[in-house]
Amino acid sequence: MALAVIFGLYFGIGILAALGVIAFSRKQFTPRVEPVFFGLLLIPIAAIYLAFSIHFGSTASWRNEGLAAGGFALLALVGIRLPLVLILAYVLHGAWDLLHEITALTAAPQAPPSTLTAIPLAYGVFCAAFDWFIAGYFYTRRAQWALAGKSPAA
Numbered sequence: 001m002a003l004a005v006i007f008g009l010y011f012g013i014g015i016l017a018a019l020g021v022i023a024f025s026r027k028q029f030t031p032r033v034e035p036v037f038f039g040l041l042l043i044p045i046a047a048i049y050l051a052f053s054i055h056f057g058s059t060a061s062w063r064n065e066g067l068a069a070g071g072f073a074l075l076a077l078v079g080i081r082l083p084l085v086l087i088l089a090y091v092l093h094g095a096w097d098l099l100h101e102i103t104a105l106t107a108a109p110q111a112p113p114s115t116l117t118a119i120p121l122a123y124g125v126f127c128a129a130f131d132w133f134i135a136g137y138f139y140t141r142r143a144q145w146a147l148a149g150k151s152p153a154a
Contacts, residue, residue: 010122014129021130022137031141031148038134039080042089045127046072049100053117061117068096081149083142087135094131097124 021041025034046069053061072093079086101124103116138145 006122007125010126011129014126015133017126018130018133018137021134031144034141035083035086035138035145036080038090038138039076039086042076042079042086042093043069043073045131046076046093046096049117049119052119056118058114058117061115064115065117072096083138083145087138087142090131090135090138094128094135097127097131100124101128 025037029037049065050062050069052058053065072089075085075089075092079089100116100119101122103114104119104121104124107114
């Protein structure tokens, strides 16, 4: 029961964080620049697992986390020009977050080191909620972004 409450709180905080980032981006950026902001935002979001691997001393996970961070960075950069790729990148990153959460919850105490980085409790739930809410927002903005991308630069 307590774990469900913690997950619920982190899920709600993830949604609130996404709403805050969306409010900021809509106020600060034009539809032409907004996908650039979100594409560049995904790069440090994905790279945070590298910081967790260093913090928790998970040397066995460096290769997987590095490849994943590089893959998400590539998707993010392509997604700057192609909003559907940016949607896919955030959806996949949310799944990556939940995979870490599930791995952390199901690992046996004496198991060999995982090839995924350990994360703080409910961090994967928070991030998946954030990523998937943001991806939903992108879906609603894709027409405006496409239209802005076709207009001449101001």
